[in-house]
Amino acid sequence: MQAMKRSLLSVALTTLLIAGSFPLAAQNFNAADEQAKADLEQSLKDLNATRANIAKQKIPIVREVSQLEDEVRQESAELARLRRLRDNSDLGLNRLRDQVEAIEAQNDYAASLLDEFVRSFETRIDFSERQLYTEAAEEARLALEDADMSQAERFAKQIDVIGVALDRLEQLVGGYRFEGLALAPNGEILSGEFAAFGPTVFYAASETDLAGLAVTKLNAAEAAIAIPGAEYTAGIRQFVETGEGNIPADITLGKALKIEEGSDTIGEHLAKGGIVGYVILSLGAVCLLIGAIKVIEITGFKTASPEQVQNVLANIQESSAKGSEAAGEVSGAGGELLLAGVENADEKRGSLEEILYEKILACRPKLERFLPFMALTAAAAPLLGLLGTVTGMIKTFNLITIFGTGDAKSLSSGISEALVTTELGLCVAIPSLILHGLLSRMARQKIGDMEQTAVGFVNGLIGNRNSH
Numbered sequence: 001m002q003a004m005k006r007s008l009l010s011v012a013l014t015t016l017l018i019a020g021s022f023p024l025a026a027q028n029f030n031a032a033d034e035q036a037k038a039d040l041e042q043s044l045k046d047l048n049a050t051r052a053n054i055a056k057q058k059i060p061i062v063r064e065v066s067q068l069e070d071e072v073r074q075e076s077a078e079l080a081r082l083r084r085l086r087d088n089s090d091l092g093l094n095r096l097r098d099q100v101e102a103i104e105a106q107n108d109y110a111a112s113l114l115d116e117f118v119r120s121f122e123t124r125i126d127f128s129e130r131q132l133y134t135e136a137a138e139e140a141r142l143a144l145e146d147a148d149m150s151q152a153e154r155f156a157k158q159i160d161v162i163g164v165a166l167d168r169l170e171q172l173v174g175g176y177r178f179e180g181l182a183l184a185p186n187g188e189i190l191s192g193e194f195a196a197f198g199p200t201v202f203y204a205a206s207e208t209d210l211a212g213l214a215v216t217k218l219n220a221a222e223a224a225i226a227i228p229g230a231e232y233t234a235g236i237r238q239f240v241e242t243g244e245g246n247i248p249a250d251i252t253l254g255k256a257l258k259i260e261e262g263s264d265t266i267g268e269h270l271a272k273g274g275i276v277g278y279v280i281l282s283l284g285a286v287c288l289l290i291g292a293i294k295v296i297e298i299t300g301f302k303t304a305s306p307e308q309v310q311n312v313l314a315n316i317q318e319s320s321a322k323g324s325e326a327a328g329e330v331s332g333a334g335g336e337l338l339l340a341g342v343e344n345a346d347e348k349r350g351s352l353e354e355i356l357y358e359k360i361l362a363c364r365p366k367l368e369r370f371l372p373f374m375a376l377t378a379a380a381a382p383l384l385g386l387l388g389t390v391t392g393m394i395k396t397f398n399l400i401t402i403f404g405t406g407d408a409k410s411l412s413s414g415i416s417e418a419l420v421t422t423e424l425g426l427c428v429a430i431p432s433l434i435l436h437g438l439l440s441r442m443a444r445q446k447i448g449d450m451e452q453t454a455v456g457f458v459n460g461l462i463g464n465r466n467s468h
Helices: 002-021 026-124 127-145 151-172 230-242 255-262 266-271 274-299 306-318 320-328 332-343 349-368 371-403 408-467
Strands: 176-183 189-197 200-205 211-215 223-226
Touching: 026 127, 026 151, 127 151, 127 176, 127 189, 127 200, 189 230, 200 223, 200 230, 211 230, 266 274, 266 408, 274 349, 274 371, 274 408, 306 320, 306 332, 306 408, 320 332, 332 349, 332 408, 349 408, 371 408
Parallel strands: 176 223
Antiparallel strands: 176 189, 189 200, 200 211, 211 223
8 A cells, every 4th residue: 555655656656747847848848748647557566566465465464454343243243142141230229228118117117016016005904904915015115215126036025915916816806814912992903714705804812802994094003993883793614614604795985884983972063062062962951940930930820710809800890808818719820910000900091001010020030031031142152162163173273383284173073063062052142031031031931921910900980980
């Protein structure tokens, strides 16, 4: 190739020299032509030699190029394969990452379910069964709070609780028995045997005759025993010991028993009113006693009937002695009024009316005595109830300040006093007000009868005088 280039360059330079010197060496044109031909021939020879050399070297070069192209194709194919492998590996890695994330999410979800199950396990079982499963549940609960414990170790503790729960479910089919401690109604801790049957757990003490139902009692360390009735004691004990017996069934799942335990007797209900409640009850009792006395007193107060007044007036016309005798036959205050009228029959009308009115006034205090106390009781009882309400609410707020609102039982005393005193105040005030109204009406009726007797006697006496 280099030789060919030199030949062509030589030809080109020769041509330029000829062209440049043509005007000056026209005479030597022939010589130059010959020289050019010679040079051309030489250049052609060189060109042919170069071509031959090129043709000679072309075959191995072509072979080498073909080999190199084959190698390039192979390398390209290998590169494409590697790229595909890389893409496939990236895709597999992404899939693996997605799978890992999905598994981690499932793991977290399972962990949350296990945590929730462990936390709520003791609330799902009967209170009497906690003494059996406290150890496993406590270990799992402590595992939740241990930050240094691995997830696998925590799972192992939680799975132990699940195993315990599954064993319990297998035992519950048909019921099962276990030994443990229970709180007797008198506050004594007794050992005995429990029998779980359905939603109810029965208990029979080992050392005493106590037998009943296991229930949950606030702030109690052990399950409390409620006695449904003396007639069920023997059947419950037989059921606990042998698996057969007559036992009570509660379709309300313990609610009826709780309602029965929560119901107070009259004495317990009244005791919730505190000191203010006892004061209200004392006022009510005194008022009731006074009311009974006043009923007897007012109904026993005798007044003269119109017939008896006419009889006395008819006897006065005959003589004063007969009039006094007739007036003495009338019993009670009415007879005394007529007797005073007969004794002062000769007095003037105004004097006689004053004498009789004085007798009526003397009877009024006896009829109306103690009635103001009943009115005072009717007015004071609601106020005392309000006082108890305010006192109870103050006590409740003081307990809230000390214990907070979490313990409802500690607040019940103040709330009970606040409500019961109001109830007692109204229960005393309403009957007292009604009784006072009735007795006042009866007293006024007796006074009115006395006034009617006096007016009838005066009018009849004056009429007899005028007729004569």
